[in-house]
Amino acid sequence: MLEKLMIAGGRPLRGTVQISGAKNSAVALIPAAILAETTVTLDNLPHLSDVAIYTEILTDLGASIEWSGDQMVIDPSRMKSIPMPNGKVKKLRASYYLMGALLGRFGEATIGLPGGCNFEPRPIDLHIKGFEALGAEVSNENGALRIRAKQRLRGAKIYLDMVSVGATINIMLAAARAKGSTLIENAAKEPEIIDVATLLNAMGAKIIGAGTETIRIEGVDSLHGCRHSIIPDRIQAGTYMIAAAATRGDVIVDNVIPKHMEAVTAKLQEMGVHIYEMDESIRVVGQPEYESVDVKALVYPGFATDLQSPMASLLCQARGVSILTDYVYSNRFKHIPELVRMGAKMKVEGRSAIIEGSFLSSAKVKATDLRAGASLVIAGLSVAFGGVTEVTGVEFIDRGYENLVTNLSALGAEVWREREE
Numbered sequence: 001m002l003e004k005l006m007i008a009g010g011r012p013l014r015g016t017v018q019i020s021g022a023k024n025s026a027v028a029l030i031p032a033a034i035l036a037e038t039t040v041t042l043d044n045l046p047h048l049s050d051v052a053i054y055t056e057i058l059t060d061l062g063a064s065i066e067w068s069g070d071q072m073v074i075d076p077s078r079m080k081s082i083p084m085p086n087g088k089v090k091k092l093r094a095s096y097y098l099m100g101a102l103l104g105r106f107g108e109a110t111i112g113l114p115g116g117c118n119f120e121p122r123p124i125d126l127h128i129k130g131f132e133a134l135g136a137e138v139s140n141e142n143g144a145l146r147i148r149a150k151q152r153l154r155g156a157k158i159y160l161d162m163v164s165v166g167a168t169i170n171i172m173l174a175a176a177r178a179k180g181s182t183l184i185e186n187a188a189k190e191p192e193i194i195d196v197a198t199l200l201n202a203m204g205a206k207i208i209g210a211g212t213e214t215i216r217i218e219g220v221d222s223l224h225g226c227r228h229s230i231i232p233d234r235i236q237a238g239t240y241m242i243a244a245a246a247t248r249g250d251v252i253v254d255n256v257i258p259k260h261m262e263a264v265t266a267k268l269q270e271m272g273v274h275i276y277e278m279d280e281s282i283r284v285v286g287q288p289e290y291e292s293v294d295v296k297a298l299v300y301p302g303f304a305t306d307l308q309s310p311m312a313s314l315l316c317q318a319r320g321v322s323i324l325t326d327y328v329y330s331n332r333f334k335h336i337p338e339l340v341r342m343g344a345k346m347k348v349e350g351r352s353a354i355i356e357g358s359f360l361s362s363a364k365v366k367a368t369d370l371r372a373g374a375s376l377v378i379a380g381l382s383v384a385f386g387g388v389t390e391v392t393g394v395e396f397i398d399r400g401y402e403n404l405v406t407n408l409s410a411l412g413a414e415v416w417r418e419r420e421e
């Protein structure tokens, strides 16, 4: 049953919101557990559709999984590398981590090319280059990748032409049990990469340098189970920070690592938002007026591409003209025409959105991907006078925001779900 979000805006968000574990870590940590011979326990796991699909995929591959509350216990001991050319793997982008994990444990994997939010083409050539460098043969068979290692994978030096989170993690997964040493150069430095390396090391892997541009993986013969707590979701946290500013609210965003939020904190401060950092929380106090700023979405520690769309909704409330440029994905702007339907003055030029200060009004709008959806929710919450904004495509938003309606309602928003006819 499809649903839509209904938002009566104009209410400042006030109170405290708890941030769950990071989706973009969870979808890599769950397949990483395949590499162990015994039980892996993940704590602080978010309740999201991507996690649920991943659970089904691992179960289909023979894992036994118990998921209760925010804890998942994965027993991978009886798993097999069964070909998955179609079906569930097509539902999420992160199914590509099955390639590295199954290759690393069984020396083979056949996985359909991944789905997920298709805001623009999302190539995986660097992942393939990495698997090949480790000694695997890769062929495309009717839209599925068949990856085979005739003998044990062997360590290699791999330079990534582009900084890629997905390729860095996939190579770490494949190399963890390879023979010898692997060096990933020009690696991505995102906190999610450190999270995956931390789990793998707790499983017995020997990985150093995660979080820097050079990662060294000393292959080991086998990996064992362990217990690991997932880092807080910095994108979810950033979304609530931006929403607090956009509604001129006063919100404590709790269970965050403030260091992970530095890029968004700095931009909000530059606009004039008041921010107070504590050990594990950030208080965001909105102000009546904001200055325009230029924002560049970059690899970490730059401003996250995943927060580019939410930020667009805040920037249209600033005085003057802001330029929002995405250097990770050149065309991630499907939210812009929808925001224009709400009265925003913005246009796309090349890989930038040019955004003028404007008043938003309610409208019927459509989320076409996860973060575009988040931007429309923030826009709906910011509509100052009258009317109800209807956001369809909620299934995309559900990929990344646990308890969105409950959380926003607790902060004083008037938001509810309705069946979409």
Ligand SMILES: CC(=O)N[C@H]1[C@@H](OP(=O)(O)OP(=O)(O)OC[C@H]2O[C@@H](n3ccc(=O)[nH]c3=O)[C@H](O)[C@@H]2O)O[C@H](CO)[C@@H](O)[C@@H]1O
Pocket (backbone or CB within 6 Å): 024, 121, 122, 123, 124, 125, 126, 127, 128, 162, 163, 164, 165, 166, 167, 188, 190, 298, 299, 300, 304, 305, 306, 328, 329
């Ligand atoms: C660097 C970055 O911010 N990555 C984000 C990206 O990760 P995601 O894993 O989707 O993307 P990557 O980090 O892998 O890709 C970064 C860039 O490299 C390109 N590329 C990637 C792999 C490849 O084999 N070939 C190639 O050309 C991509 O098209 C993109 O332009 O989206 C995720 C979900 O929105 C975010 O959580 C990640 O933080």
Ligand SMILES: C=C(OP(=O)(O)O)C(=O)O
Pocket (backbone or CB within 6 Å): 024, 092, 093, 094, 115, 116, 117, 306, 370, 371, 400
């Ligand atoms: C687009 C996103 O997710 P995915 O890469 O899993 O599609 C996201 O987290 O913003």
